Amino acid sequence: MRKQRRIALMVAVLFAVGVLLSACGQADQAGGGEDKLKVGLVFDVGGRGDLSFNDMAYEGLNRAAEEFGDRIEVKYLEPTGGGENREELLRMLAEEGYDLIFGVGFLFTEHIQKVAAEFPDTHFALIDGYIADLTEDSNVVCLLFKEHEGSFLVGAAAALATETNKIGFVGGMQIPLIERFEAGYHAGAKYINPDIEVLVDYIGTTSEAFKDPFKGKELAMAQYDAGADIVYHASGASGTGVFEAAVAKDKLAIGVDADQSLTASEEQRPHILTSMLKRVDVAVYNIIAAEVKGEYKGGYHIFGLADDGVGYAVNEYNEAMIEPYKAKLEELKQKIISGEIVVPVNNAELEQFLQDLGS
Amino acid sequence: MIGGEMLASAIRMTIPILLTALGAIHAERSGIVNIGLEGMMIVGSFWAAFGAYHYGPLAGLLFGIMAGGALALVHAAATVTFRVDHIVSGVALNIIAYGTTRFASLSIFDRATTSPHVQSLPAIDIPVLDRLPLIAPLASNVSPVVILTFALVFLTRWVLSETTFGLRLRAVGENPQAADTLGVNVFAMRYAGVIISGLFAGLAGAYLAVEHTGMYVEGMTQGKGFIALAAMIFGNWGPIGAMGASLLFGLSEALALRQVVEFIPYEFFKMLPYVLTIIVVGGIVQRSRPPAAVGTSYERGE
Numbered sequence: 001m002r003k004q005r006r007i008a009l010m011v012a013v014l015f016a017v018g019v020l021l022s023a024c025g026q027a028d029q030a031g032g033g034e035d036k037l038k039v040g041l042v043f044d045v046g047g048r049g050d051l052s053f054n055d056m057a058y059e060g061l062n063r064a065a066e067e068f069g070d071r072i073e074v075k076y077l078e079p080t081g082g083g084e085n086r087e088e089l090l091r092m093l094a095e096e097g098y099d100l101i102f103g104v105g106f107l108f109t110e111h112i113q114k115v116a117a118e119f120p121d122t123h124f125a126l127i128d129g130y131i132a133d134l135t136e137d138s139n140v141v142c143l144l145f146k147e148h149e150g151s152f153l154v155g156a157a158a159a160l161a162t163e164t165n166k167i168g169f170v171g172g173m174q175i176p177l178i179e180r181f182e183a184g185y186h187a188g189a190k191y192i193n194p195d196i197e198v199l200v201d202y203i204g205t206t207s208e209a210f211k212d213p214f215k216g217k218e219l220a221m222a223q224y225d226a227g228a229d230i231v232y233h234a235s236g237a238s239g240t241g242v243f244e245a246a247v248a249k250d251k252l253a254i255g256v257d258a259d260q261s262l263t264a265s266e267e268q269r270p271h272i273l274t275s276m277l278k279r280v281d282v283a284v285y286n287i288i289a290a291e292v293k294g295e296y297k298g299g300y301h302i303f304g305l306a307d308d309g310v311g312y313a314v315n316e317y318n319e320a321m322i323e324p325y326k327a328k329l330e331e332l333k334q335k336i337i338s339g340e341i342v343v344p345v346n347n348a349e350l351e352q353f354l355q356d357l358g359s
Numbered sequence: 360m361i362g363g364e365m366l367a368s369a370i371r372m373t374i375p376i377l378l379t380a381l382g383a384i385h386a387e388r389s390g391i392v393n394i395g396l397e398g399m400m401i402v403g404s405f406w407a408a409f410g411a412y413h414y415g416p417l418a419g420l421l422f423g424i425m426a427g428g429a430l431a432l433v434h435a436a437a438t439v440t441f442r443v444d445h446i447v448s449g450v451a452l453n454i455i456a457y458g459t460t461r462f463a464s465l466s467i468f469d470r471a472t473t474s475p476h477v478q479s480l481p482a483i484d485i486p487v488l489d490r491l492p493l494i495a496p497l498a499s500n501v502s503p504v505v506i507l508t509f510a511l512v513f514l515t516r517w518v519l520s521e522t523t524f525g526l527r528l529r530a531v532g533e534n535p536q537a538a539d540t541l542g543v544n545v546f547a548m549r550y551a552g553v554i555i556s557g558l559f560a561g562l563a564g565a566y567l568a569v570e571h572t573g574m575y576v577e578g579m580t581q582g583k584g585f586i587a588l589a590a591m592i593f594g595n596w597g598p599i600g601a602m603g604a605s606l607l608f609g610l611s612e613a614l615a616l617r618q619v620v621e622f623i624p625y626e627f628f629k630m631l632p633y634v635l636t637i638i639v640v641g642g643i644v645q646r647s648r649p650p651a652a653v654g655t656s657y658e659r660g661e
Binding site: 050237 | 471
């Protein structure tokens with residue numbers, strides 16, 4: 001009897017822990033001021049310090065704060081571990097009278113849609129999420145990126161640099177957004193070398209997958225063991241694990257969103273071939289700048305190769321590694337911009353793309 | 360294909376579960392249920408990253424161990440001295456662990472969920488073994504904590520079955536009244552059992568942060584503290600059994616990550632540790648025999 005009671009309790013406890021973990025972290029910046037423009041930002045899973053997606057958004061916010069110093073007041077919040085209180089945080093900022101509120105990540109899509117309807121005089125910006133039927137007069141702007149285009153280039157770089165003809169991809173949460181990275185990468189690699197093999201793994205099917213470096217490392221280790229010598233990750237904070245695996249196996253990895261060579265540790269740096277840049281910082285900064293000038297417009301902003309919204313990273317650490325392939329990558333970049341190469345955005349399009357390559 | 364690399368991965372998965380299970384054995388054998396082990400792993404992982412960031416990996420491990428022990432001291436005080444329900448205290452500690460690490464992370468690193476990158480201990484290549492073809496992946500590039508963990512399994516077994524301390528620890532878990540009559544300090548023994556469990560769980564968390572991942576990430580323990588309790592029950596409250604159970608859990612986790620069999624979907628392997636846990640905790644595999652007085656508080660009669 002007692003044992004059964006204990007088991008029941010254990011189960012109840014597990015649930016209780018899940019439900020009760022709802023403290024929220026927050027941090028204030030800058031002092032108050034009456035007529036200052038107030039900009040709020042809520043981070044995605046992985047949060048500040050993921051050295052990737054969220055840190056890019058933070059950088060944009062920071063740059064705006066420095067530049068418009070006395071004219072704006074910024075505040076950022078991090079949701080709970082599972083992100084259950086995203087909507088609550090957005091609403092809190094809106095109620096506190098923030099003029100422009102960012103939701104960093106596609107997970108905010110429905111929450112922004114809801115909160116924006118409740119606060120028609122507040123401006124919102126959604127990164128990576130798509131809300132249909134927006135116009136210039138809407139109070140929501142969607143900031144979208146052509147991640148597949150940037151991924152195509154790093155896929156090509158991997159195909160040029162591989163010695164085993166096998167490369168890997170470690171995705172975070174398996175969703176269409178991350179599949180865009182995969183499809184582009186795959187297409188880029190096959191474009192260079194049709195015989196190349198691409199190993200694909202996803203860390204999980206929940207947003208936790210973006211902050212699980214433990215699994216990130218193990219998946220990358222498995223891919224290296226299977227013969228891959230370059231692994232590209234699109235997994236937020238989990239990517240640190242991929243870099244750790246590259247160090248442990250003495251192989252190469254490709255970073256994502258930010259130029260990750262810059263933030264990597266000394267021992268990781270030589271193992272980062274390049275990073276797929278996604279200039280979330282530029283997007284965030286631009287919207288704040290527009291708001292400051294009173295030129296905020298609703299609708300959509302789509303950042304691609306053509307306007308340097310995505311790309312591949314060259315820095316002092318990887319210069320020597322990437323140099324031999326730069327000419328080819330630039331050529332491909334021009335072809336994508338001109339429309340000669342249309343990069344697939346999902347697996348169905350990828351198959352078509354590969355068929356066309358073969359013919 | 361189950362190769363050496365796959366086993367090496369399984370062992371890496373096993374370590375945090377096994378360490379925590381060894382800790383749990385100490386607590387339960389002394390009669391105290393410690394469901395707060397998850398929380399002790401959490402504080403262990405965070406403070407280990409903190410220590411490693413400032414003073415190097417070895418200090419990091421020590422910080423993690425001490426943090427786990429400190430939280431366990433609270434559990435011991437609550438359950439032994441103040442006779443709080445063990446489950447209630449454990450749950451409270453899990454929540455406290457989560458909240459305080461987030462708070463500490465924000466105040467120290469200015470980020471809620473991650474720490475900066477930290478150094479690991481230098482990995483070891485075990486001589487001779489790392490040249491043998493099949494075992495090579497298991498014996499090369501091994502974290503010293505892995506070796507320590509397996510040593511601790513046998514040390515725990517020796518302490519529990521061969522030493523006076525072990526005998527007394529088991530005695531207060533089986534029949535505290537009898538032990539007390541014979542002059543064993545029940546309270547001291549139970550404090551010791553719980554604090555040791557915290558030290559182990561702290562080391563498990565430290566291993567995750569410092570040795571495996573090279574940073575602290577919120578939620579990196581992923582319920583391993585609870586899986587460890589299952590491993591302890593599976594292993595029938597003994598260190599060797601717990602090692603077997605932990606290896607099984609580690610192996611199924613590794614299988615889930617490395618799709619070894621084409622026609623079995625990986626989701627199946629992913630589910631395996633949890634299904635195993637249910638089967639085990641449900642007592643289907645064997646009749647498990649917990650210490651007779653586990654979960655009860657002891658009060659001295661006059």
